[in-house]
Every structure is written in C-alpha cells, then in structure tokens.
Amino acid sequence: xxxxxxxxxxxxxxxxxxxxxxxxxxxxxxxxxxxxxxxxxxxxxxxxxxxxxxxxxxxxxxxxxxxxxxxxxxxxxxxxxxxxxxxxxxxxxxxxxxxxxxxxxxxxxxxxxxxxxxxxxxxxxxxxxxxxxxxxxxxxxxxxxxxxxxxxxxxxxxxxxxxxxxxxxxxxxxxxxxxxxxxxxxxxxxxxxxxxxxxxxxxxxxxxxxxxxxxxxxxxxxxxxxxxxxxxxxxxx
Amino acid sequence: xxxxxxxxxxxxxxxxxxxxxxxxxxxxxxxxxxxxxxxxxxxxxxxxxxxxxxxxxxxxxxxxxxxxxxxxxxxxxxxxxxxxxxxxxxxxxxxxxxxxxxxxxxxxxxxxxxxxx
Numbered sequence: 001x002x003x004x005x006x007x008x009x010x011x012x013x014x015x016x017x018x019x020x021x022x023x024x025x026x027x028x029x030x031x032x033x034x035x036x037x038x039x040x041x042x043x044x045x046x047x048x049x050x051x052x053x054x055x056x057x058x059x060x061x062x063x064x065x066x067x068x069x070x071x072x073x074x075x076x077x078x079x080x081x082x083x084x085x086x087x088x089x090x091x092x093x094x095x096x097x098x099x100x101x102x103x104x105x106x107x108x109x110x111x112x113x114x115x116x117x118x119x120x121x122x123x124x125x126x127x128x129x130x131x132x133x134x135x136x137x138x139x140x141x142x143x144x145x146x147x148x149x150x151x152x153x154x155x156x157x158x159x160x161x162x163x164x165x166x167x168x169x170x171x172x173x174x175x176x177x178x179x180x181x182x183x184x185x186x187x188x189x190x191x192x193x194x195x196x197x198x199x200x201x202x203x204x205x206x207x208x209x210x211x212x213x214x215x216x217x218x219x220x221x222x223x224x225x226x227x228x229x230x231x232x233x234x235x236x237x
Numbered sequence: 238x239x240x241x242x243x244x245x246x247x248x249x250x251x252x253x254x255x256x257x258x259x260x261x262x263x264x265x266x267x268x269x270x271x272x273x274x275x276x277x278x279x280x281x282x283x284x285x286x287x288x289x290x291x292x293x294x295x296x297x298x299x300x301x302x303x304x305x306x307x308x309x310x311x312x313x314x315x316x317x318x319x320x321x322x323x324x325x326x327x328x329x330x331x332x333x334x335x336x337x338x339x340x341x342x343x344x345x346x347x348x349x350x351x352x353x354x
Contacts, residue, residue: 021305025301025302044301044305047301047302048309049312052309052313062309062313065309066309066310069306072302072306073307075303076300076304078247078268078296079247079297079299080251080268080272081248081250081254081271082275082293082297084271084272084274085276085279085290087272087273088275088280088285089285091280097348100347103343104340104344107339107343108340111335112333112336115336116328116329116332116336117332119328119332120325120332123327125328129321133329136329139266139269140304140307142264142265142269145264145266149264155310155311156325158307158311158314159311159314159325160329163333167329167330168333168337171338172341175338176341183348189344190337190340194336194340195333198301198304200300201301204298215272219272223265223273226265230264
C-alpha cells in the first residue's frame with residue numbers, strides 16, 4: 001500500500017516501528033477493554049494481530065519492523081529485573097508457602113515440558129519439533145537459550161510460547177473456577193509457571209499478589225528448566 | 238527525575254546479571270538473574286527506595302507491550318510448518334491443559350491445612 005521509497009524514508013530511524021508498536025498496543029488495549037477483558041484473547045494478542053495485519057497491508061517487512069522495534073524490546077531486560085520489586089514485597093506471603101512451592105515447582109515445571117513433548121512424540125512429530133516445544137512454558141529470553149542448546153527452531157519456539165501463554169491464561173481461569181479455587185497466590189503461581197510472561201501479565205491484572213506469585217513461578221520455572229532440561233535432553237539422546 | 242535513578246538501578250542489575258553469566262556460563266537470562274538479585278538486595282536493605290518504585294511500576298505495566306514485537310513474528314512463520322501445525326497445536330494445547338490442572342491440583346494438595354481460599 002505504501003510506496004517503497006516512502007517506506008524507506010520512514011524506516012530510516014526506529015521511530016516508525018516504535019510508533020507502530022505504541023499505536024497497536026494502545027488500540028489493542030482499548031479493544032481488550034471494550035470486549036470486557038476476555039481471558040481467551042489477551043491484549044498482547046489483539047495488538048500483535050493488528051500489527052501483523054498492518055505489516056501485510058503496508059508491505060513493510062517483518063524483519064525491518066523488528067529491527068526498529070528492538071529499540072523498545074531492549075527494555076524487556078530492565079522490565080524483567082523490575083519484577084524483583086513485587087517479588088520482594090510478597091516475600092512474607094511466599095515464605096508462608098515455601099514448602100508447597102518447593103515441592104510443586106520441580107514436578108510441575110518438568111511436567112509442563114514432558115506433557116507437550118510426550119504428546120508431540122506420540123503424534124509422530126520429528127525431533128526438531130520436539131526440541132522446539134520443550135521450553136514452551138519458559139520465559140522467552142531463557143527459552144531461546146535452552147532451545148538453541150537442544151537444537152530446536154527459534155521461530156517455532158516463539159509460536160509455541162504464544163500459544164502456551166494464551167491457552168494457559170484461559171485454562172487457569174477455567175480450571176480454577178471448576179476446582180473452586182479462588183486463592184490468588186495459587187492462581188498467580190499457576191499462571192507464571194505455565195504461562196511465562198504472558199501469564200504473569202495476566203496475573204498482575206488480577207492483583208499484585210497474584211502478579212508476585214506469577215513472577216516467582218515464572219522465574220523459578222525458567223531457572224529450573226534452563227539448568228536441567230539440556231542435561232536431561234542429552235542423557236535421553 | 239526520580240524514575241531516572243530507579244531506571245539506573247534496573248539497568249545495573251541487568252548488567253550485573255550479564256557479568257555473572259559471562260563468568261559462570263550459566264544458561265540463564267540476565268533479566269531473570271537480575272530480578273532475583275534485586276529482590277534479595279531489597280530484602281537485605283529492607284524496603285523499596287522511591288526512585289526504584291517510580292521506575293519499576295510503569296515498566297511492569299508495559300511488559301505486555303515489550304513482548305509484542307516478538308509475538309508479531311509468530312504470524313510470519315506459521316506458513317513454514319506445512320501439515321505438522323495441527324499436531325503441534327494439539328500437543329501445545331493438550332500439554333498446557335494437563336500441566337495447568339496438575340499445578341493447581343498439586344498446589345492445593347500441598348497447601349492443605351494452610352487456609353486455601
């Protein structure tokens with residue numbers, strides 16, 4: 001739609017990509033609120049869809065957009081560090097639950113990988129796909145490193161992360177209702193453990209407590225998986 | 238201006254994470270390492286400085302926007318999977334359903350007697 005020379009002019013600085021990201025996010029948030037915050041369609045997904053459609057229509061290449069948007073995504077590092085603040089503020093409540101958390105984490109974090117890889121293996125998917133899905137519940141920056149060690153495909157992993165994050169939000173809210181669980185600590189922990197950053201964002205929409213337990217679940221799952229998964233993977237061949 | 242000092246805290250902890258990863262070759266991301274180091278530092282210090290809160294709160298609120306550029310890329314790789322995509326999606330959805338149920342069930346079991354609401 002946009003002429004090549006205009007696109008070239010606009011993408012000379014990262015500002016076009018930055019503006020597109022901000023605009024898509026704000027519009028996505030507005031639509032999300034208009035739809036009364038559906039758990040099955042998070043604001044990130046609405047915004048990403050809007051942006052993908054814009055890229056297709058305008059003829060702007062994803063890689064060009066991504067290079068510009070990297071000026072924003074670099075903030076993901078300090079933003080992840082920032083999660084240390086709610087984590088600290090909830091220390092007393094986390095300490096109350098340290099025993100169940102310590103037992104549950106290794107089991108649940110392992111099963112998050114085992115279930116998906118097991119089902120994929122039963123369905124006859126090749127090793128490359130299995131290696132790309134194993135880190136599906138781990139936060140993106142760690143998952144990328146783990147997947148490289150396993151020899152998986154990064155774009156496929158990113159797709160797996162998105163689907164996992166979105167369905168984890170929906171399943172946690174459905175399952176909590178079905179199991180009559182309303183404890184925000186438990187719901188937050190399950191969101192972060194299974195749904196990484198996407199689940200953690202959702203948990204902060206519920207409450208700061210849920211958000212802190214999600215940050216805890218996300219960071220511990222990331223650490224545990226990063227340390228053990230490559231080792232186990234190579235032992236099993 | 239208060240947020241600026243807090244932002245320097247956050248970036249510094251991220252950089253400390255980078256240095257530790259460089260020295261120890263740990264397969265972890267510096268963001269997660271920085272997060273854990275920050276929470277431990279705050280616990281030792283006992284309290285959150287105002288400057289840090291001023292920077293951390295808006296950044297946490299923007300987390301969803303910061304992961305968005307990566308999410309957009311997903312729509313541009315879907316075509317390369319061919320006929321495998323149904324099996325991939327089934328294993329992701331079913332696997333996540335099972336692991337969510339296990340986490341909730343296990344945590345509730347382990348938290349028994351600890352006033353689960």
